[in-house]
Amino acid sequence: MSSIFSSRLWSRCTAAATRTFVQKRHLQIQQLAPSFSATAVIDKKFSTIKLQDYKGKYLVLFFYPLDFTFVCPTEIIEFSDRVKEFKELDCEVIGASIDSHFSHLAWIETPREKGGLGEMNIPLLADITGKISKDYDCMSDEGFTVRATYIIDSKGKVRHISLTDTSVGRSVDEVLRLVEAFQYTDHYGEVCPAGWKEGGKTVILFNFKLFYFKRQSLLKLMFSVENLNFVTFSLNQTFVIMKTIHAIF
Numbered sequence: 001m002s003s004i005f006s007s008r009l010w011s012r013c014t015a016a017a018t019r020t021f022v023q024k025r026h027l028q029i030q031q032l033a034p035s036f037s038a039t040a041v042i043d044k045k046f047s048t049i050k051l052q053d054y055k056g057k058y059l060v061l062f063f064y065p066l067d068f069t070f071v072c073p074t075e076i077i078e079f080s081d082r083v084k085e086f087k088e089l090d091c092e093v094i095g096a097s098i099d100s101h102f103s104h105l106a107w108i109e110t111p112r113e114k115g116g117l118g119e120m121n122i123p124l125l126a127d128i129t130g131k132i133s134k135d136y137d138c139m140s141d142e143g144f145t146v147r148a149t150y151i152i153d154s155k156g157k158v159r160h161i162s163l164t165d166t167s168v169g170r171s172v173d174e175v176l177r178l179v180e181a182f183q184y185t186d187h188y189g190e191v192c193p194a195g196w197k198e199g200g201k202t203v204i205l206f207n208f209k210l211f212y213f214k215r216q217s218l219l220k221l222m223f224s225v226e227n228l229n230f231v232t233f234s235l236n237q238t239f240v241i242m243k244t245i246h247a248i249f
Contacts, residue, residue: 034135040123058091063145065097096125
């Protein structure tokens with residue numbers, strides 16, 4: 001009974017936090033990620049980690065509301081259990097909340113079957129002062145963070161920002177897909193359409209001005225300017241047109 005009551009109370013609190021979340025934001029895509037330095041729990045030990053430690057790598061930094069809650073452990077555990085998939089992309093993952101490193105450690109040392117996190121493969125950052133959360137524009141008026149996800153590239157630039165209502169957990173699959181997509185665009189200079197996954201088709205950017213003039217040349221070859229009748233083509237002319245079409249598309 002008390003568990004149901006706690007769950008309902010938490011739902012009301014987090015819903016209120018989402019409603020009163022400050023909409024005025026300062027952090028933007030393609031800006032350098034705000035630097036940070038704070039204590040984290042890594043392998044059940046306290047260590048100071050900095051954003052600078054991850055220079056040259058991709059980084060997924062995700063904030064969650066509070067320790068010992070309900071939706072949060074499902075996300076943290078999945079990120080932790082699947083961190084190898086991110087590391088294969090040379091991408092690290094950090095979880096963060098306003099709780100202390102002592103609270104993080106206590107939660108980690110609590111078995112999963114009892115509502116704890118158990119063994120963790122990712123650092124849990126302690127943002128006790130809330131400065132990091134405020135720098136990343138994800139602090140609610142209630143004093144804890146909304147569910148926020150940031151993808152920071154190897155140059156330290158923010159490539160993705162998402163804020164989620166506290167009542168619904170994130171998709172680790174989607175975060176992984178986004179990292180793969182951003183890295184693909186970095187490497188090949190192409191853009192990825194909706195729902196792109198590794199091995200899927202991409203869009204090659206080209207000069208639209210050049211496309212326009214090539215198209216005009218093709219139309220002049222295909223139609224007579226005087227009477228708009230088809231021109232009789234030789235095999236050589238047909239070959240030229242096919243090459244032009246291939247160059248355009």
